[in-house]
Amino acid sequence: MTSVFGLRRGERWWLTDPRGADFLSIGVVHADDTNLRFPHNAAIFAQRYGNSRERWIRDGLAADLRAWGFNTIGWTSEYVSGTGLATTGKPVDIGHSAGLSADELSAAGLPYTISLRVAEIEHWNGFPAFRDPREPAFAQWCDYLARTLCRPDDPNLLGYFLVDVPSWEMHPTGTGFARTELKTIAHAYYRAATEAIRRHDPQHLILGDRYGLRAGVPEQVLDIVPEYVDVLSVQAFPGVATERIAAAVDTIAGWHRRTGLPVLMADTGNWCPTRMSPHHTGSARNQAERGLGYTRTAEALAASPWCVGWHWCGWVENPLRGFGIKDPWDEPYTDLTEAMRTTNARILRELTDQAPRRGGSQQPIAHEEPSTVQP
Structure with a gap:
């Protein structure tokens, strides 16, 4: 049986890599080569990468990630249509690309994640579909996704996400799941999704939905997720102010206390005005x-x-998202990437120095019972 990423709890929670060594996942999301196929940068993609996604992943994405101290390729689906998500707060029509395939991601030689979009209930989705997960069709759809996308023998796979920023509360469009049946619906949703994954991959971590701090998640849902997922994944964009970052971390800590699960900050970032997006304000100045x-x-x-x-x-800035680690012409924002490089190296060094040396076979762990402490 293939060794895979796991979890360990000591003085702190750790992921463990397939060798059993402690692993802190420092990744980037929304890395998609389609951001280099616009009229303003298609020639750069042709010149640098020969119009080859494979070359871009190997010589661009993976090489730069390693150089800047990142060790994981996160969710790669990119924001490609509409402007509501970043500027107006309104739902976005369609919104995101298909992203990179699992074969392409695995070939990069870095840990990566897979997303199974089991439901179209994203907070940013302009046309959500709140189908009843208690119906047989939902379990059938989950099984289709799992048997198509699961990779039980891939040691580079970190784990499986489900839906990005699901609206378990009322959706901005005014639709949503029935509040009086939310607990039953949530049980059916997570049971069908995770049973499908485990049917086709009994080993890899289930990272669950990526809960958004702005969208929120009801206590009824938080209370049942430990039965089904291994990690609590969250999304938050607190900006650059210390007090706002502390407030976001405090909210997430409350979610951790309630569930007893380790937490992956699966999508976070900030932005500032740029040459392409000079009016993209509200976060950082530069x-x-x-x-x-x-x-x-x-x-x-x-x-x-x-x-x-x-x-x-954000990887390469596109006209829709309006921010990235690299500018629209595939050049790094060096003031940002240098801070990332030095910060990542220092944090990994400090945490490694604090942790006991580990290696060899990983040991499975049991989740603690969820806490009743209120967030």
């Missing part, structure tokens, strides 16, 4: 301040013993 925000966020999460990693939002 790339240097973005770098400061990255350092503050990473330090706050690394200091939280429940945190097993963080994935930063």
Whole structure:
């Protein structure tokens, strides 16, 4: 049986890699080569990567991630249509690309994640579909996704996400699951999704939905997720101010206490005005301040013993998202990437020095009973 990523709880929670060594997942999300196929940068993609996604993954994405101290490729689906998500707060029509395939991701030689979009209930989705997960069709759909996407023998696979920022509360469009039946619906949803995954892959971690701090998640849902998932995945964009980062971390700590699960910050970031998006305000003033925000966020999460990693939002800036680690012409925002490089190296060194040396076979762990402490 293939050795896979697991979990370990000591003085802090850790992921463990297939060799059994402690692992902190520091990744990037929304890395998609389609951001280099616009009219303004298609020639760069042709010149640097020969119009080859494989070359871009190997010589661009993977090489740069390693150089800047990242060790994981997170969710790769990218924001490609509409402007509501980042500027107006309104739902976005369609919204996201298909992302990179599992075969392409595995070939990069870095840990990566797979998303199974079992339901179209995202907070950003302009046309959500709140289908009843208690119906047989939902379980059939989950099984289709699982038997198509699961990779039980891939040691590079970190685990499986489900839905991005699901609206378990009322959706911005005014639709949603029936509040009086929410607990029953949530049980059916997670049972069908996770049983499908375990049917086709009994080993890899289930990272669950990526809960958004702005969208929220009801206590009824938080109380049942420990039965089904291994990690509590969250999304938060607190900006660069220390007090806002601390407030976000405090909310997430409450979710951890309630569930007893380790937490992966699966999507976080900040932005500032750029040449392409000069009116993209409300977070940082410039790339240097973005770098400061990255350092503050990473330090706050690394200091939280429940945190097993963080994935930063945006790779190449496109006209829709309006921010990234690299500009629209595939050049890094060096004030940001240098802060990332030094911060990542320092945090990994400090945490490694604090932790006992480990290696060899990983040991399975049992989850603790969920706490009744209120967030």
